[in-house]
Each structure stands twice: as C-alpha cells, then as structure tokens.
Amino acid sequence: MTTTSTAPANPVLRVTPAAPAEAAAHFRASLAFHTDVSDVATALADDDDPGFVVLDSRSTESWDQGHIPGAIHLPTALVPEQAERLLDRNVPVVTYCWGPGCNGATRAALALAELGYQVKEMLGGFEYWSREGFEVETWEGRGRRAADPLTAPVDARDCGC
Structure with a gap:
C-alpha cells in the first residue's frame, strides 16, 4: 500500500473562491447594505441635501465625546420607539456606531429596516x-484631527477606491 501525502491548501484557497457571477452578485448586494466613511464625507461635503440622513446609534456619553456634524442621535435601543418621530421614511438612513469592533450600527440598521426604512451601515464607524x-x-464645537496615514491619504480628498 502506497500512501500519498499532500500538503493542505494554503489558507486563502482552502475554500475555493466563488464563481465570478456568484461573486459579482455577493459584492453587488454588499454595496446595497454598506457604505464607507469616505463616501459619506464626500456626499455630505458636496451637497446640502445628499439624499440621506446620518444616524449615530451610540450612547449619549459617546455622542458627547464627538459625532459627525449634522448626524441624528438615536441610540440603538431607542430606535423602535423614537425613529418615527425623528426620521422620514422616504429618506434613506446611514447608521454608524464606534467602529469595526462594534455592531451597534448593524443592530440599529436592522431595527430601522424592520420598521420600513431604507438603510445602509457606514463601515468603520x-x-x-x-x-x-x-x-x-x-x-x-467642531474640529478635526490629522488623517491617520494608515487609513487615508493625507493630502487627497478621498482614497480613490
């Protein structure tokens, strides 16, 4: 009996990539659910009415530490009881929380979608x-910190992606 030993596939290709058509459908769907901070900032800077509102789903203490200018403050837990008072169902909502390690924006987006709102989550928070x-x-008041060169080009308007 001969035993053949094969090395395991590398970790990237251990699971075969999806077929191109399946990948395109997945990534197209992902863009329907997510946006990023650079795109939100560009839209807010370029237009007095960007066609969406930004919703900060963090606590009051977090909001007080700093938030996106013009954002609506509505903590995730309060979405079911206060969304109708603060939001127009005809205007898409972009939710955010602290950052990639927090799912508060996802939970707020889910609550809003269940209430009938069009919603996207802002990746990066x-x-x-x-x-x-x-x-x-x-x-x-308002202010800004210097761009972190690990997350954004320092001297460009956007990342170019």
Missing part, C-alpha cells in the same frame, strides 16, 4: 471617520 481626518462635533 466613528473611529474611521475621525481617523480619516473628517470634521467632528462636540459640545465645545
């Missing part, structure tokens, strides 16, 4: 908004 050097607002 407030962490990447701030790290990319976009303007933030606190009770002291």
Whole structure:
C-alpha cells in the first residue's frame, strides 16, 4: 500500500473562491447594505441635501465625546420607539456606531429596516471617520484631527477606491 501525502491548501484557497457571477452578485448586494466613511464625507461635503440622513446609534456619553456634524442621535435601543418621530421614511438612513469592533450600527440598521426604512451601515464607524481626518462635533464645537496615514491619504480628498 502506497500512501500519498499532500500538503493542505494554503489558507486563502482552502475554500475555493466563488464563481465570478456568484461573486459579482455577493459584492453587488454588499454595496446595497454598506457604505464607507469616505463616501459619506464626500456626499455630505458636496451637497446640502445628499439624499440621506446620518444616524449615530451610540450612547449619549459617546455622542458627547464627538459625532459627525449634522448626524441624528438615536441610540440603538431607542430606535423602535423614537425613529418615527425623528426620521422620514422616504429618506434613506446611514447608521454608524464606534467602529469595526462594534455592531451597534448593524443592530440599529436592522431595527430601522424592520420598521420600513431604507438603510445602509457606514463601515468603520466613528473611529474611521475621525481617523480619516473628517470634521467632528462636540459640545465645545467642531474640529478635526490629522488623517491617520494608515487609513487615508493625507493630502487627497478621498482614497480613490
């Protein structure tokens, strides 16, 4: 009896990539559910009415530490009881929370979708908004920090992706 030993596939290809048509459908669907901080910032800067509202789903304490100027504050747990008072069902909502390690924006988006709102989640949350050097607002006023060169080009309007 001969035993053949084969090395396991590398970790990237251990699971075969999807067929191109399946991959295209997946990524197209993903873009229907997500946006990123650079695209939100560009849309807000270019237009007085970008066609959507931004919703900060964090706690009041987090909101007070800083938030996106013009955002609506509605903590995730309060979405079911307060969304109708604060939001227009005809205007898409972009939710955000702290950052990639937090699923508050996902939970807020789910609650809003269940209430009949069109919604997208902003990937990166407030962490990447701030790290990319976009303007933030606190009770002291507005300001911005320098862009983190690991997250955004320092001297460009957007990442170009």
